[in-house]
Every structure is written in C-alpha cells, then in structure tokens.
Amino acid sequence: MRTIGLGLIGFGTVGTGVVRLLKEYGTLIEKRLGAPLVLKRIADADTKRKRPVRVPPGILTSDVSAIMNDPDIDIVIELVGGYEPARSFILEAIGRGKHVVTANKALLATYGDEIFRAAQESRVDVGFEASVGGTIPIIKTLKEALVANEINSIMAIMNGTCNYILTKMTDEGKPFETVLKEAQRLGFAEADPTFDIEGIDTAHKLAITLSLAYGKRVRIDDVYREGIAGISQQDIEFAGEFGYRIKLLALAFKRGDRVEARIHPTMIPRDHLLANVDSNFNAFHITGSASGPVFLYGQGAGSIPTASAVVSDIVDIAREILKGVTGRVPYRSLGEDELGDIDLVPFEDVETNYYFRFMAADRAGVLSKISGILGDKNISIAAVIQKGRKKMGAVPVVMTTHKAKERAVREALTEIDRLDVVQAKTILIRIEDERL
Ligand code: HSE
Secondary structure (H helix, E strand, O other), rough: OEEEEEEEEEEOOOHHHHHHHHHHHHHHHHHEEEEEEEEEEEEEOOOOOOOOOOOOOOOOOOOOOHOOOOOOOOEEEOOOOOOOOHHHHHHHHHHHEEEEEOHHHHHHHHHHHHHHHHHHHOOOOOOOHHHHOOOOOHHHHHHHHHOOEEEEEEEEOHHHHHHHHHHHHHOOOOHHHHOOOOOOHHOOOOOOHHHHHOOHHHHHHHHHHHHHHHOOOHOOOOOOOOOOOOOOOOHHHHHHHOOOEEEEEEEEEEEEOOOEEEEEEEEOOOOOOOOOOOOEEEEEEEOOOOOOOEEEEEEEHHHHHHHHHHHHHHHHHHHHHHHHOOOOOOOOEEEEOOOOOOEEHHHHHHHEEEEEEEEEEEOHHHHHHHHHHHHOOOOEEEEEOOOOOOOOOOEEEEEOOEEEEHHHHHHHHHHHEEEEEEEOEEEEEEEEEOOO
C-alpha cells in the first residue's frame, strides 16, 4: 500500500500539536485519505526537551539532512518560524522535489515570491493554511470557495495576542503589561511579542491575505500599520460610552482598480460580529461580490488549533500525490506569472470616521477653537463628550466625526495640538461604523 512519508522540522508548540493530531486521529485520517501518513523524521535543534507527546525512538534528530536525504519523505513540514534557517530548509526541500507545508507567515509575506517560484519550477505544492488565522480555513476560502467573487472588503482580527489583550483590558480592566504576560504564558504570542503588539504579525498575515484576495503582491511596509501599545483604559471606556469596542483590525477595501489596506486599532459598534470576537480568537468578515457577507471565526493561535490547519494541508497534498497530480490549485489565486503588484490607495487619501481625545483646559471657548480648526478642514463632528470639571489642569474632551480624509485629520490635529489650551498630544482612533 502507498504510504505518504512526512518529515517535520521544528518540534515546538505547533510541531508538538501536529504530532499529537497525527497520532490521535491517524486512523480517521487514513480512512478519509485512503492511505496512511507516516511521520518518518522530526528535526529540531533541541532533541532533549520533554514534550507533551511521545515519539518512537530514533525519529527525533538534530540533523535536518536526515529529512532532506530521505527519498521516502514526500512532504516536509516547516514549523521553525522566522526567516532563517526556515527559508533555506524550504528551498532545499523544494529543490529536492518535496512538497512543503508551513505556518510561517513572516517568511511567506517577505520571501513568498522566491518560494512559490521555486515550487512552481520544481512542480511541488506548498500548503500554508496555518499561516493566517490559525485554525480558520481562510486560505482555502479565498482561493477556492470564493473563486467566483470580487472581494469587495475584508475586515479581520488576525492576531490572537492583541485580541486577548484588548479583551482583558475591556472586560476585566486589567493593565496592558499584565495581560501581555498572560498571552505569552498561554503560548499565543510571537517569540518577540513586539511583532504582535506593533501589528507586524497582522501585517504579514494581511499581505498573504491580499495576495489571495486580489492576486497581487504586497510589500508589508507599504501598508499603513499601527499597533495597540497606545490604547489606554480611558479610551476603552469612552469607546464604550459611544457604543463601541476597540479591536486591532486588518482592513482591505476594493476601490475600483486599487485597494485600500490598513491595520490599526479600530472602534466598531458593539453589535458588530467582530466586536464580539474575544480572547485569542480570530475572525474574518469578507464581502464577496456574489456571496455577500461571509464570516469565519475560530482560534487564531495555539498548538492544536493551528496543527489542525497544518494537517489539513498535509492531507490535501497527500490526496494529490495519491492521484498523481500537483499544482491543482495555484499558490496565490493566480499562476505566479499572472500575479501583479498591488496598487494601494495612499493612506492620506483614506476616508473614514474618527474618535479624538483632546486633553484641554476647562475654559470657555476651548471647544469652539478646536471645532473651528476641524470645521476649516471640513471635518464634521458627530458627537462630543466632556467628562469632569477642573479649574486647573486638563480634562478629556472626546468626539467622534463623520467621514473625513486622513490628510485633513492630520493637518487639523497638528494645528490643534499647537493651541495653548491643549495640554497633551491628541489621541486618534479610527472608527468603522456604517451608521456614522
Ligand atoms: N502570535 C500570533 C497571534 C500567533 O497572537 O495570533 C498566531 O499566528
């Protein structure tokens, strides 16, 4: 009987999950696939550490060439993460005619072109479902299920760590640093959590998502990105008073032939589906031209949920191997030769709604000075709240706006922050609210 040989590189959080799933669901998977998946080798720099899964003696090695040189290994699973040596491992596996499954979003967002070209030349498949949205089948949804659609919009929560932090800050009033430590302990956060907090992890995932949704290459540095480090308890509470919750969103809107893409903390109405995605969960709200809204929700991080997506890729590729085909589905929506470069709407031309928190002296005429500058820039106020009274010192004055241009908002805030009655840099959080 034909078996499918697997070699795993990286026996960490997700690698351990993959081994557990292959063991626990081996019989079920074999029934569904019609052939057994055989894990032949696991390579990891650390062969001594105790892991929550037992593996047959002799299969764990620190030598990756044991995988590369084994002709019975059909699929190499790269779960090392980071750029190097992961990139070299993947390119070597491809060069040797092995199929690849990876969860490495940073690598694909940066070196995707090189990897997919090499794979195309070697006629092998590359599965990367686990790279975006953890367990959620977002890659398959965009590449296959929505193939007959223009993707009009994507609004998504793509980082479990940030969502966990914002949820705990909102629901339990816990401080940022405390919940970040909790997320690290639970194994959601990146090795360097600034990748999570500053939105870099989300940018990697958005770049991959855009390449699938629009068949275009995107450089992550071209996408506007703002993380969650500046979100305070005070703004979370004001958001609540306006009926909003704050989420770190990755946003993409089709604007004619161009795409508006941005990543930033966003206020969304409390009854929006995304506002109710809590803890480490991720979600994608996609509007297809034919499908209408599609909502995908699930665990965006964690050992077993992410392993579920990795094993799904392994089974997809194994099915192709058993049928003697490869490349049935293109890596990124279109053939690599058809892929173009994305034409992004310049961020300054973006139009959306805004929340401002001014720290202003509590004196007559202050609001009229602020609103005068906003009015001059054609920024229309939707609602205002002022809390507390202070004879001396500053009080928060918060407002929401109707749709305004980013360029105008920046110019207005520069002027406002120069006023002597404004005593701290104004806080700006963008709002996505169709009712405003
Ligand atoms: N650090 C990532 C997150 C892990 O928090 O979502 C999954 O990519």
